[in-house]
Amino acid sequence: MNRDLKNKCAFFLASLVAVSFSAAAQPAFAELIDGDLAEEQVKEKEEMRDMRKEMGDINSTIDDAMDELDALGKKISNRQNAKEFHLFARESDWETYKGSTVRCLTYNGKIPGPPITVTEGDFVKIVLHNQMKTPTSLQFHGLITPHTVGGIPRTGGGLVAPNETFVYQFIAKQAGTFWYHPQLVHPNQKQLGMFGAIVVNPKVRSRPYDQDITLIFSELRKTPGGSGGTAGGATTHRVTATRAGATPGRSTTVSSEDVQTKSGGHNYTATAWTTGSTPPDVETDYLINGRPAPGIAPIELRKGQRVRMRLINAGQESVPIQLSGHKLEIVSQNGGDRLEPHVYRDTICLFPSDRVDVDITADNPGVWSFASESAHQSTHKGRFPGGMACVVRYSELKGRPGQPPMTEMEQ
Numbered sequence: 001m002n003r004d005l006k007n008k009c010a011f012f013l014a015s016l017v018a019v020s021f022s023a024a025a026q027p028a029f030a031e032l033i034d035g036d037l038a039e040e041q042v043k044e045k046e047e048m049r050d051m052r053k054e055m056g057d058i059n060s061t062i063d064d065a066m067d068e069l070d071a072l073g074k075k076i077s078n079r080q081n082a083k084e085f086h087l088f089a090r091e092s093d094w095e096t097y098k099g100s101t102v103r104c105l106t107y108n109g110k111i112p113g114p115p116i117t118v119t120e121g122d123f124v125k126i127v128l129h130n131q132m133k134t135p136t137s138l139q140f141h142g143l144i145t146p147h148t149v150g151g152i153p154r155t156g157g158g159l160v161a162p163n164e165t166f167v168y169q170f171i172a173k174q175a176g177t178f179w180y181h182p183q184l185v186h187p188n189q190k191q192l193g194m195f196g197a198i199v200v201n202p203k204v205r206s207r208p209y210d211q212d213i214t215l216i217f218s219e220l221r222k223t224p225g226g227s228g229g230t231a232g233g234a235t236t237h238r239v240t241a242t243r244a245g246a247t248p249g250r251s252t253t254v255s256s257e258d259v260q261t262k263s264g265g266h267n268y269t270a271t272a273w274t275t276g277s278t279p280p281d282v283e284t285d286y287l288i289n290g291r292p293a294p295g296i297a298p299i300e301l302r303k304g305q306r307v308r309m310r311l312i313n314a315g316q317e318s319v320p321i322q323l324s325g326h327k328l329e330i331v332s333q334n335g336g337d338r339l340e341p342h343v344y345r346d347t348i349c350l351f352p353s354d355r356v357d358v359d360i361t362a363d364n365p366g367v368w369s370f371a372s373e374s375a376h377q378s379t380h381k382g383r384f385p386g387g388m389a390c391v392v393r394y395s396e397l398k399g400r401p402g403q404p405p406m407t408e409m410e411q
């Protein structure tokens with residue numbers, strides 16, 4: 001027991017000594033630790049300095065890369081082989097039926113606007129000149145473009161103020177049939193006549209055809225008046241202009257005082273609306289490539305030809321189109337998707353904004369109707385043909401030997 005006690009005491013003393021010793025040794029340890037810390041801090045500082053230097057290097061590399069990209073962009077935009085198109089958005093008088101002229105909004109004075117035909121992989125430069133009184137924009141419907149080209153239009157990004165110009169640049173990556181028109185933030189302009197076709201030919205054509213025909217279907221709503229007097233009662237019918245989207249529920253017309261003062265001889269004014277209700281005194285012209293029947297030139301084929309028809313619905317209504325005597329072989333729908341196996345239809349319903357590419361074989365000579373099955377779209381004042389109706393014709397005679405097929409639209 002005594003030994004135990006002794007041991008305990010010894011242990012206690014030893015502990016005391018140890019405690020006092022460690023207390024005495026504390027400054028030395030602290031110095032040691034401080035020294036380590038200091039060393040580590042120095043190291044950290046060095047590392048931080050290195051990192052900052054690295055960041056600086058990275059930043060300058062990024063700056064260099066951005067400069068290079070910028071230079072490359074400038075180089076590309078100045079590329080000699082860029083396919084360049086100029087669209088002038090402006091008010092124009094457009095004749096639909098003979099003697100019936102409509103004040104519209106157009107590209108380059110025409111409905112439809114000029115076709116944009118390029119080849120897959122082309123660098124495309126489209127210069128839009130806004131000669132209208134309202135802002136406008138462009139959508140390249142169906143084409144995958146960078147945000148700077150196809151995003152919601154904004155200042156410096158595709159929104160073009162009156163009297164301004166904007167350059168849209170992109171690489172046409174998809175082959176197929178597309179179309180252009182103002183973006184939906186300008187919902188009336190398309191209805192008033194602003195649209196056109198974009199055809200991107202493939203680099204390598206999978207199947208040959210002899211003719212390449214683009215047909216754009218649209219309707220043009222119009223109210224009498226605005227010219228200063230060629231149509232009966234025109235001067236008494238004053239059309240009020242509203243800005244795009246400013247007055248929901250009202251029709252929007254192409255122009256205002258301008259229509260009254262310019263005497264372009266038009267007797268109608270194009271009218272658009274977004275509510276679905278039809279304003280009174282509106283007439284609708286149904287058009288193929290800007291013209292109604294019977295003013296549409298016949299489509300002339302030759303026996304044995306294969307014909308590519310690109311059907312585009314640029315209007316607000318669905319169009320059930322039918323070609324008699326032939327099968328329509330659908331090769332593509334809404335751009336680029338080469339459908340396999342191809343499907344055959346006798347009637348094709350084009351919903352608004354649909355593009356359907358069909359091939360036909362001219363193997364049944366005669367005079368054929370290519371028209372909308374909706375009577376109100378293919379008649380005028382109760383008579384066929386009017387509106388969306390045209391003739392496809394060819395004789396028994398084959399094309400003369402040595403005579404090349406008509407339009408090989410490869411550029």
Ligand SMILES: [Cu+2]
Pocket residue numbers: 139141181353
């Ligand atoms: Cu569109």
